[in-house]
Amino acid sequence: MTFPNSLTVENLTVSYPNSKEPALQKVTLNVAASSILSIVGASGSGKSTLLRALCGLESPTNGTIKLGDQVLCSSTKFVRPDRRKIGLVSQSGDLFPHLNVFQNLTYGLINWRRADRKTRCKELLEAIGLPNFEKRFPHELSGGQSQRVALARALAPGTSLVLLDEPFCSLDVEVRSRLRSELSSVLKSCSASAILVTHDPHEALAICDRVAVLRSGEIQQYSTPFEMVASPSNDFIGQFVLQKNILPIQYKDDSYSTCIGKLRLPADTSISSRSVCTFDRNAIHIEFSSNDFFTVISKEYRINHYVYTVASGSIKLKSEMSLDTSLSIGDKCKVEAIHDQNFLVLPENIKSKF
Ligand code: ADP
Numbered sequence: 498m499t500f501p502n503s504l505t506v507e508n509l510t511v512s513y514p515n516s517k518e519p520a521l522q523k524v525t526l527n528v529a530a531s532s533i534l535s536i537v538g539a540s541g542s543g544k545s546t547l548l549r550a551l552c553g554l555e556s557p558t559n560g561t562i563k564l565g566d567q568v569l570c571s572s573t574k575f576v577r578p579d580r581r582k583i584g585l586v587s588q589s590g591d592l593f594p595h596l597n598v599f600q601n602l603t604y605g606l607i608n609w610r611r612a613d614r615k616t617r618c619k620e621l622l623e624a625i626g627l628p629n630f631e632k633r634f635p636h637e638l639s640g641g642q643s644q645r646v647a648l649a650r651a652l653a654p655g656t657s658l659v660l661l662d663e664p665f666c667s668l669d670v671e672v673r674s675r676l677r678s679e680l681s682s683v684l685k686s687c688s689a690s691a692i693l694v695t696h697d698p699h700e701a702l703a704i705c706d707r708v709a710v711l712r713s714g715e716i717q718q719y720s721t722p723f724e725m726v727a728s729p730s731n732d733f734i735g736q737f738v739l740q741k742n743i744l745p746i747q748y749k750d751d752s753y754s755t756c757i758g759k760l761r762l763p764a765d766t767s768i769s770s771r772s773v774c775t776f777d778r779n780a781i782h783i784e785f786s787s788n789d790f791f792t793v794i795s796k797e798y799r800i801n802h803y804v805y806t807v808a809s810g811s812i813k814l815k816s817e818m819s820l821d822t823s824l825s826i827g828d829k830c831k832v833e834a835i836h837d838q839n840f841l842v843l844p845e846n847i848k849s850k851f
Pocket residue numbers: 513514516520538539540541542543544545546547
């Protein structure tokens with residue numbers, strides 16, 4: 498069933514001239530009405546390309562984009578950006594510096610009566626918690642206030658979908674987390690849905706209904722945050738998004754064996770020669786041991802614990818240890834599993850099903 502303003506993207510592929518690999522490959526996803534989808538991926542993974550294709554600033558090589566029942570882009574159709582009713586908010590908000598907040602907010606409402614523009618502006622300023630800011634100029638706003646005004650401007654014409662391209666990344670941690678948690682209620686008050694692009698996995702999982710992970714232009718997993726945490730579809734999701742450890746695991750001599758020892762896993766755990774297991778930083782314990790094969794390569798202070806990185810050959814593991822741990826960089830150590838049940842074996846080479 499298609500909701501009036503749900504977005505449907507099927508097999509979207511975008512190739513830039515002079516590039517060997519497409520910047521986006523067969524991306525398929527759906528944003529239900531009044532919901533938030535997060536897109537997370539490292540720099541260069543295709544996040545901005547996806548947003549630009551959705552609002553009509555790039556021409557896809559293949560695939561379809563539909564908003565509600567309207568086809569915005571297919572092999573036979575291309576709706577111009579200004580006719581798509583999709584708003585875009587960039588990293589810096591891009592407010593017009595010579596226009597005040599009222600003029601910025603109502604910039605796209607040229608066909609509206611002045612009284613209606615005033616009412617809409619007042620409504621939006623209430624929604625973003627900046628009543629009476631009409632006459633301020635962009636240089637008189639803080640970074641967080643500018644981003645709120647940029648969001649309101651994107652929503653002003655009654656937009657049903659806004660695309661947010663790393664909108665909080667230049668803000669300090671506190672403002673960033675406040676704006677993030679306000680976003681859902683602002684969107685709800687305007688009956689809009691959003692795609693929030695970020696390179697920060699915590700931000701991606703924090704407020705969205707669904708999350709899509711992009712890597713080299715391909716979606717690796719598309720699910721609810723809860724599903725992603727409970728069953729990451731591959732080691733990239735485990736390591737990059739969930740910040741977990743990854744270790745090869747084998748089944749031999751009737752037991753599950755890793756380079757940090759044997760694990761007691763449920764007997765029906767399915768495993769192959771290329772399986773890996775994933776586990777949290779607090780699922781292992783490290784201890785000084787002069788003749789062991791792991792070496793401490795970094796030690797970071799985190800308010801109430803240390804994060805140690807230990808390495809052996811190509812294997813690197815992170816361990817959260819209490820502040821009374823006295824290991825130093827260069828020390829040899831042994832690594833032990835604390836709770837076997839916290840180790841999850843991942844299926845190999847599996848991408849998310851849609
Ligand atoms: P992200 O926003 O995730 O950092 P982008 O969508 O900007 O990634 O870029 C994805 C890939 O496409 C990168 O390899 C980038 O170099 C390339 N790319 C982006 N824009 C262009 C362009 N206008 N022309 C050619 N290649 C581009």
